[in-house]
Amino acid sequence: xxxxxxxxxxxxxxxxxxxxxxxxxxxxxxxxxxxxxxxxxxxxxxxxxxxxxxxxxxxxxxxxxxxxxxxxxxxxxxxxxxxxxxxxxxxxxxxxxxxxxxxxxxxxxxxxxxxxxxxxxxxxxxxxxxxxxxxxxxxxxxxxxxxxxxxxxxxxxxxxxxxxxxxxxxxxxxxxxxxxxxxxxxxxxxxxxxxxxxxxxxxxxxxxxxxxxxxxxxxxxxxxxxxxxxxxxxxxxxxxxxxxxxxxxxxxxxxxxxxxxxxxxxxxxxxxxxxxxxxxxxxxxxxxxxxxxxxxxxxxxxxxxxxxxxxxx
Numbered sequence: 001x002x003x004x005x006x007x008x009x010x011x012x013x014x015x016x017x018x019x020x021x022x023x024x025x026x027x028x029x030x031x032x033x034x035x036x037x038x039x040x041x042x043x044x045x046x047x048x049x050x051x052x053x054x055x056x057x058x059x060x061x062x063x064x065x066x067x068x069x070x071x072x073x074x075x076x077x078x079x080x081x082x083x084x085x086x087x088x089x090x091x092x093x094x095x096x097x098x099x100x101x102x103x104x105x106x107x108x109x110x111x112x113x114x115x116x117x118x119x120x121x122x123x124x125x126x127x128x129x130x131x132x133x134x135x136x137x138x139x140x141x142x143x144x145x146x147x148x149x150x151x152x153x154x155x156x157x158x159x160x161x162x163x164x165x166x167x168x169x170x171x172x173x174x175x176x177x178x179x180x181x182x183x184x185x186x187x188x189x190x191x192x193x194x195x196x197x198x199x200x201x202x203x204x205x206x207x208x209x210x211x212x213x214x215x216x217x218x219x220x221x222x223x224x225x226x227x228x229x230x231x232x233x234x235x236x237x238x239x240x241x242x243x244x245x246x247x248x249x250x251x252x253x254x255x256x257x258x259x260x261x262x263x264x265x266x267x268x269x270x271x272x273x274x275x276x277x278x279x280x281x282x283x284x285x286x287x288x289x290x291x292x293x294x295x296x297x298x299x300x301x302x303x304x305x306x307x308x309x310x311x312x313x
Contacts, residue, residue, distance in 0.1 A: 058132050058133065059098050059130050059131070059132050060130070060131055060132075060133065061128050061129070061130060061131070062101070062109060062128060062129060062131045063127060063128050064118065064121060064122055064126060064127060064128060064129055065127075066107065066108050066109055067099070067101060067108070067109050067110075067111055067118050067129070067131070068104070068108050068109065068110050068111065069110075069111060069115060070110055070111050070112060070115065070141075070145055075115065075116070075149050075155055075159055077156055077159065077207065078116065078119060083116070083119055083120050083123055084123060086116065086117070086120035086123075087120040087121070087123035087124040088124075089120075090117075090120055090121055090124040090126070091124045091125075095117060095121060095126075095129055095130055097114075097117070098114070098129075098130040098131055098132045099111060099113065099114030099117055099118055099129055099130070099131045099132070100112040100113040100114055100131070100132055100134055100144070100148075101114075101131045101132075101133060101134075102133065102134060102135060102136060102141065103133055103135075109131065109133070110141075112134065112136065112141050112144050112145055112148075113144055113145060113148035114148075117129075139170060142166075142170060143167065143170065143171065146163045146166060146167045146170075147167070147181065147182050149163060150163050150164070150167075150182045150184070156206070156207050156209065157192065157195055157206050157207075157213050157216065158195060158196075158203050158204075158206050158207045159207070160192050161192040161193055161194075161195045161196050162196070164178055164182075164189050164192055164193055165193060165196060167181065167182070175189050175190055175193070191217070194220055195213075195216055195220070197220065198216065198219060198220065199225075199229075199277055199278075199280040200280060201232075201280030201281075201306065202216070202219060202232055202280065205232075205236060210236060211232075211235060211236065212242060214242035214245075214246075215235050215242055215245050217246075218231070218235075218242065218245035218246045218248075218249045219231060219232055219235075219245070219249070221246070221249040221250070222249050222252050224252065225273055225276040225277050226276060226282065227252040229276065229280065229281060229282055230282075231245060231248055231249060231252065232280075233299055234248070237299065265288065265289050267289065268285050268287075268288070268289065268292075271285060272284065272285045275294070275296075278310070279296065279307060279310060281296060281297055281298060281299070281303070281307065282296075282297035283295070283296050283297070
């Protein structure tokens with residue numbers, strides 16, 4: 001069964017008190033013999049109006065097919081195993097907290113908070129779900145969605161960091177203010193935001209779960225792009241532990257910095273570093289400011305295809 005999380009003070013201040021009700025709502029399920037396409041004809045929505053009037057505190061029952069995803073949903077990756085687990089819980093307990101949605105005016109409703117629940121409800125075979133309708137400004141809708149996801153939905157570390165950054169940029173908040181808004185420790189927010197300083201390839205590896213937050217912190221401790229890339233390859237290809245990664249990061253930082261080769265133009269060295277940061281792999285520029293070649297290292301066919309895409313393939 002999915003783990004239940006408490007509301008942070010930031011979210012409870014934004015969302016209606018009805019959401020904290022402990023009573024599960026058993027929404028209607030689809031008949032077992034019907035296919036998804038047969039579950040609910042489009043013109044049957046009127047039959048739900050009567051049920052809606054019977055619900056307290058503004059809660060209504062809405063067909064799942066009328067709910068549309070929020071285009072500004074900060075969560076992009078939904079773990080299928082976790083959705084299945086939540087769907088099993090919904091079958092047993094119902095939807096404990098209604099979905100928050102906004103009437104778009106065309107017969108559909110945009111989800112403000114509860115995307116994960118709506119997806120799990122579909123897996124559970126429901127054809128309708130409890131919804132509380134609210135009207136927000138575009139900015140407030142985005143803020144509620146961000147905070148709801150940060151506090152409840154187990155975002156992957158990169159999604160969480162991007163959500164903090166988006167909230168800070170949108171509201172002009174400092175790290176301290178953002179932490180208070182979502183009910184998190186400032187250090188938690190600061191550490192998450194540091195992940196966005198890593199190269200795109202490393203961020204993608206974190207997003208996919210190939211790299212843990214502990215491994216990411218070890219990589220952040222290595223300021224030299226070349227050394228960091230070497231350590232990243234060791235982690236992903238050899239599967240070294242977080243403790244070993246931290247040890248190697250410490251050893252890298254103790255090494256004296258390599259001096260620019262005598263006679264080599266500093267501009268070439270600086271450009272080489274830019275290539276390494278941009279491509280996320282080892283890059284060597286051979287030649288001078290007038291003529292030369294660039295040597296780019298790849299470590300697998302997938303890595304080669306990634307480089308091809310970055311270089312405008």
